[in-house]
Amino acid sequence: MAKVLVLYYSAYGHIEALAYAMADGARKGGAQVDVRRVPETVPEEVAHKAHFKLDQAAPVADSAELEHYDAIIVGTGTRYGRMSSQMAAFLDRTGSLWARGALNGKVGAAFASTATQHGGQETTLFSIITNLLHLGMVIVGLPYSHPGLSVLTEVAGGAPYGATTIAGGDGSRQPSEVELAGARHQGELVAVTATRLFG
Template identity: 75%
Template sequence: MSRVLVLYYSSYGHIETMANAVAEGARATGATVDVKRVPETAPAEVAKNAHFKLDQPAPEARVDELESYDAIIIGAPTRYGRIPSQMASFLDQTGGLWARGALNGKVGGAFTSTATQHGGQETTLFSIITNLLHFGMTVVGLPYSFQGQMTMDEIVGGSPYGATTIAGGKGERQPSQIELAGARFQGELIAKTANKLFG
């Protein structure tokens, strides 16, 4: 079976929760799954004063270990419709992997969180997907076969480009059951794809 990395950055825990749901879906396929986070680059005092969730148990990832995975699923919150500097800094260090084509042909996907329904979910997903395409990866989104994203019964995240959640303007909203189901669905689909290619 394939090896899958769920790589994320989370300031307040919303993406951390989504990352664990993505991993749960991937594990359901029999894949070996690691959940890792990128290093926090904000000064400690700034992060503390902003009430960042600093007690996340996931280990920090290293750039040099990315090539050992068959699939990499990247999650990050939005920053003005794009990825935050913490994730960008990590990905900016992958030039050596790119130059060697170390990630060519591997499977990738993206998931995100925004404060509002229209706060940049799809542009943030595409800012992650752009990196995956430059690496030569095969991108797997969240197709409409996951019907939860079509509901009109409640406010819900989700996009054909990847799983999403809506956190609220003050981070007061946690991922809903539908949003977590979407994350599990995408994780499972990506792992199934990687299993077919590498398993």
């Protein structure tokens, strides 16, 4: 059975919701799945004042864990069209894994959120994917087998490069069923791909 890690950073809970949908999809694809979050780097007092969602159930990850998985799905909110500094700081700690080629050939995938439709979803996905490619990983995106990529009747996130959600400028919009379905579909594809590669 393939082992999949869903690794995320979520300040306000939108990416957390997508992470658990991604995990559900990966389990449907036959994988053993763990959900972990990266450490918060913002001082707790500042996080409280900014109304960060600090009661997230997922355990905090350690970069040394990554090599024990067949697939790693990475998600984060967008900061100026790129990944959050919290996720970047975590990935910057993977230098020893890169040096040993510990993740070469493993499956990688990305998901993200933005405040608006045009807030940099695809560039954020690429900022994650670039790191995964440098680590030697094989990328699984979100193909058009997810019908939500063709939805025109409502505002919806999602791109061929990964599942996304739109949070709204005040964070009040939660992931829609179309967006959650995209995450589940991508998670399932990651699990199926990892199983084909690693049994």
